[in-house]
Amino acid sequence: MPHRLEITLKDDLFDAEGDGVRRKAEDYFGLSLESVKIINIVTIDAEFTVDQCIRIKEEIFTNPVTQNSSFTPLAADFDWIIWVGYRPGVRDNPGSTAVEAIEDLLGFKFAKDEAVYTSKEYCLKGRGLHREDMDLIAGELLANDIIEQWKIFSKNEWNSAKGTGFIIPKVMLDHNPSVTSITVESDSKLAKISKERGLALNSNDIPVIREYFLNDKVKKGRALVGLSDPTDIELEYISQARSDHCNHNTFRGLFHYTDLSTGRAETFDNLFKTCIETPTLSLKEEKNWVVSVLWDNAGAGCFDNDHYYVITGETHNSPSNMEAYGGAITGIVGVYRDPLGTGKGSKLVMGSYGFCTGMQDYAGDLAPHLHPRRLLDGIVEGVRDGGNKSGIPTTFGQVCFHPGYMGKSLVFVTCVGIMPALVNGSPAETKKTSPGDLIVMCGGRVGKDGIHGVTASSEVFSENTPAGHVQIGDPYTQKKMHDFILEARDEGLITFITDNGGGGLSSSIGESARFSNGCEVNLEKVPLKYEGLDQWEIWISESQERMTVAVKPEHLENFMAISSKHAVESTVIGRYTDTGKLHILYKDETCAFIDIDFLASGFPQWEFDAKWATPGQRGLFEPVFNEPDDYDSLLLDILARPNICSKEWITRQYDHEVQGTSVVKPLAGVARDVNNDAVVIRPVLESEKGLLFSQAFLPFYSAIDAYHMTSCTIDEAVRRLIAVGADFEHIGGVDNFCWPDIQFHPEKNPDSEFKAAQLVRSCRALRDICMAYGIPLLSGKDSMYVDGYLAGRYGDTHKVSALETLQFSAISVMDNITKAVTMDSKISGDLVYIVGLTQNELGGSEYYDCFGYTGLNLPEVFPEKFSAIYKLLSLAIQKELIASAHGIYRGGLGVHLAMKAFAGNLGMDLDLGLVPAEKNLRDDYILFSESAGRFIITIDPEKRSEVDKIFKGTDCVCIGKVTGENGSLVIRGIRGDTIISVPVKRLKDSWKKPFLDRM
Secondary structure (H helix, E strand, O other): OOEEEEEEEOOOOOOHHHHHHHHHHHHHHOOOOOEEEEEEEEEEEOOOOHHHHHHHHHHHHOOOOOEEEEOOOOOOOOOEEEEEEEOOOOOOHHHHHHHHHHHHHHOOOOOOOOEEEEEEEEEEEOOOOOHHHHHHHHHHHHOOOOOEEEEEEEHHHHHHHOOOOOOOOOOOOOOOOOOOEOOOOOHHHHHHHHHHHOOOOOOOOHHHHHHHHHOHHHHHHHHOOOOOOOEHHHHHHHHHHOOHHHHOOOOOOEEEEEEOOOOOEEEEEOHHHHHHHHHHHHHHHHOOOEEEOOOOOOEEEEEEOOEEEEEEEEEOHHHHHHOHHHHHHHHHHHHHHHHHOOOOOOEEEEEEEEEEEOOOOOOOOOEOOOOHHHHHHHHHHHHHHHHHOOOOOEEEEEEEEOHHHHOOOEEEEEEEEEEEOEEOOEEOOOOOOOOOOEEEEEEOOEOOOOOOHHHHHOOOOOOOOOOOOOOOOOHHHHHHHHHHHHHHHHOOOOOEEEEOOOOOHHHHHHHHHHHHOOEEEEHHHOOEOOOOOOHHHHHHOOOOOEEEEEEOHHHHHHHHHHHHHOOOOEEEEEEEOOOOEEEEEEOOEEEEEEEOOHHHOOOOOOEEEEEEOOOOOOOOOOOOOOOOOOHHHHHHHHHOOOOOOOOHHHHOOOOOOOOOOEEEOOEEOOOOOEEOOOEEEOOOOOOOOEEEEEEEOOHHHHHOOHHHHHHHHHHHHHHHHHHHOOOOOOEEEEEEEEEOOOOOEOOOEOOHHHHHHHHHHHHHHHHHHHHHHOOOEEEEEEEEOOEEEEEOOOOOEEEEEOOOEEEEEEEEEEOOHHHOOOOOOOOOOOEEEEEOOEOOOOOOOHHHHHOOOOOOOOOOOOHHHHHHHHHHHHHHHHOOOOOEEEEOOOOOHHHHHHHHHHHHOEEEEEEHHHOOEOOOOOHHHHHHOOOOOOEEEEEOHHHHHHHHHHOOOOOEEEEEEEEEEOOEEEEEOOOOOEEEEEEHHHHHHHHHHHHHHHO
C-alpha cells in the first residue's frame, strides 16, 4: 500500500518559494494573487508499518521547528490547488535520495518495483481567479509538459475528491525487447528508414553504409554470428557516430570560399585541422607547460610540478530550450564528467556559465516554447543546482540578450579540474584500453532519457509511458561517483575512463574500443531503470551520471569494494578485445557486429559553398549623427541597458566559496556587487599558486564580420586574465562555437553560403590570434544548427537564427596569489591611468545600438602591439605597482569608468582630452568606442615614476585621480568643459535597477 506524506512550512513562517510564484504570476501574466502556499508531497510506493511511517516522517522529512507534516491532507485556506509532478521515467532526484535515506534509517532494501516519488501542491488564494488563469500559471510558470504533469482543482473539486489522491508515475512498459533487422536494398529505402527513425543520416553517407553491409567479406563474417541485414542497433550506432555532434563533420568539411568583393576564391580543407589542431600542436612544442590537447574529454596543462589542471567547455542548447531547468542542470553536471573522465580522472574544482537568450521583456507575436524570461529563470536555476549541489564552486559567468536567441537560446558551461601529475608512478594523462580489460559501467541506470523521438513511432503512449528526450541531471549521484572514481584512481585501479555523454554507451565504448581494437558487450547486464527497453535504446540512451571504466580483471574485486563503499552501482557489462569488431550481444544472441574501424574511414567529406560579402555590400553603413547634448542622462541610460546592467541576481545564486579556494571572487568592490574581470582560485590549498580563469563572447560584432568578432572575443578573454595578474606566457584557451545552420537550402536557408563564410572567417581569426598570442587550444566544442522555427500570431512559422557566437575561455597561472589585483578603485588620491589607444571603432557597439545603428568600424586586434602592453601590465602587477586594474569592454570607457568608480564607492576627476586616442575623435566616440587592448588602472601617486618608466613609449597616460568617498564621476571633455558629473550612487542605482525585482 502506498503512503502519501505532505510537508509544509508552519503558518507563521514566510513561504519564500510560494511568494516567488506569486510575484512571477503578477510580473509574467498580470494576475494578482493574495498568497501562494506550497505543500511538498512524498509518495512512498512501498510496504511499511504505521510505526515505520512515523519514523520516516519525523526522522527524515520533517523539521519540527519550521514544518508541519502529515499523512493526511494539509491544504486549508485556498481557492485553487495546482498539483505538479514528474511524468513517468523522468529522473526524480529528491525521490531517489529519499529512497537511500529510508533504507539507511530502517535497514530496509526497496524492491525493484518500489520507489519514492516527489511532487508539489500549490495552494493559491485570490479573488476573481478562473480555471483559464490556473491553466496559464500551471502550463507557463509551474510546469513543463515535456517532463511534468499537472492537475488543477477548485476548492469544491478538491473537497469533493478529498484531496489529490495517490498519483504514482511508475513506468510500466508492456513490451518484450527485440532486435529488428532492416533491409537496405536501395539508397532511397535507407533514406526513408533514416527519416522514419530520426537517424538524420547524411545523404552522402547512405551509399557508404549500404556498400559496407552488402560487401561479401562483411556478409560472410556476419553470417558466422547469425546476422545478415543490418540491425536497428547497428544503424542507430552508425547514426550517432556519424552525427555532426559526435564526428564534427562541419568543421572537418571542405569549404569553397569566395570573397565577392574581389572575386578571389580559396579552398579550406578541414577547418578543425588547419585552424585548430595544427596551430595548437605547433604551440605544444613551444610551450612546455602543455600536457594534453584535443584528444581526451578535456585538455590539460601544468599547474605545478605535482599537479595538472584540466579544462573543457560544452553547450546544452536544444535540451535547455525544451526544458530550461532540466537541460541546464544536465549540461553543467555533464560537463563536470568530462574532466572526471580525462586522463585517469580529475577532481572538479570550478565551473562557469554563459547564457544567451531573447529579450526578457519580449511581448511580440512569436511564440517560443518558453518565454525568454521563464527560460532564463530555469537555466539559471538548473546551473545553480548542478553546481551548488555537487559541491563545485561556480565562479564566473556571463549573460547576453538579443532577439536572435529567441529561436534557440545558448547555454555554455565550462569546468576545470585538477589531477596529480603521476598516478602510481605513471603519467596521469595517459590511458588506453587493452584486450582482456573489463568494461564497467558506473553510476546511474539506463532509461529512455535522452533518446531521440523515434520512440514515439514504436509505442502507444499511456500514463505509464516514460517521457524521453530531456534528461535531468542528479548532482547527488554524481558527487558520490566523483569521490568513488578519485579513490579508485589513487589506488591504481583505473586503466581507462570516459563519460557517457552524447550517444551513451554507443560513444563511450565505441570510442574507447579503438585503443584495444575491439570489444564484446553483453547488453542484458546493463542496469536499467525499468524493464522493456529495446537493445538499441540501451545502447544509445544518454541517461545521466554514468562513466565507462576499463578495469583489469585482477583489480575488479578492489574496484567493486570501493564502489560499494561510496554507494555507487558498478556493473561489468563486457570486455575489450583485439578482434577488430564491435560485438554486441543480448542474452547470448548477437545484436551488432561491425568493424571497429568502419566509422574512421571511407565516408565522404561534407562540402560547403562559402561566399563572403563585405558589410558595405550588405548595405551596412557608418552612421552620421550629432553629438549628444546630455551626457549624464546618456551614461545613466547605457548603464541600465540589458547587456550592460547588473546581473548580480544571477551571480548571488551560485556558491563560489565551496571547497574554500576562492581568491579573486566573482564580485568585487566595497559592497561585493560588481563583477571582477576574471577569477582566481587556489586549487591546491598547500600552495601559493593560483589558477586564473576568464571567458568572453561578443556576438553583436557578428552582424558585421565574424573575423573581428572572434579576434575581439579572444582578446577580451586574455585582457580579463591580465587584469587580475596572469602570466601572459601561460594562457590556454577553449573555443566553443555556436553557429546557425550552414547547410544549403534555397527556401529554408537561403543565406547559408554567407553563414558558411562567416564560419571560415571566424576559424581563421581563431588561428591568427591564438598563434600571435601563443595560446594553445586545450579543448573546444562546436554546436551547429542554433536556429528555431517559431509560430506567429496567424499560425505562420518564422525561422529565427541565433547570432554567430563564439565563447572563448582562457586559463592561466600565477606563482603568488597575494599579488592578484581586483577591478575596484581603492583609495582617494590614487591616480587614474588609461592604457591602450582609443579609436573610431563603434561598429556593433552598445552606443550605436542605443540609436538602432550597426555601423561598420569594428574594433580590431593588433597582437604585436597589444601583447607588448599586456606583458608590461603583468610586470607592473608582479612588482605590486598597480592598486586596481580593469579592462574596457562592452559599453566603452564611459561605462567602465563608472563601474570602477561605484565598485570602490569613490569619485573620479578625469580629463577626456588626455585619453590616448585617435586624432579628432568626439567626446562620445572616446567615451563609448569599444576599441580592444585597453585598461583602466589606478596607482599610488608615490609609485608614479616606476609605472611611467615601465610603460614609457606606450599609450599609457594619467587622465586624473580618484576622489572622495560617495563622490561623483566628473569628466571634462576634449574642449575642457565638464560633460559628466554624476554621483557614483546614482550611477550604481541606474546600473542595478533593471533586475532589482529578481533579487
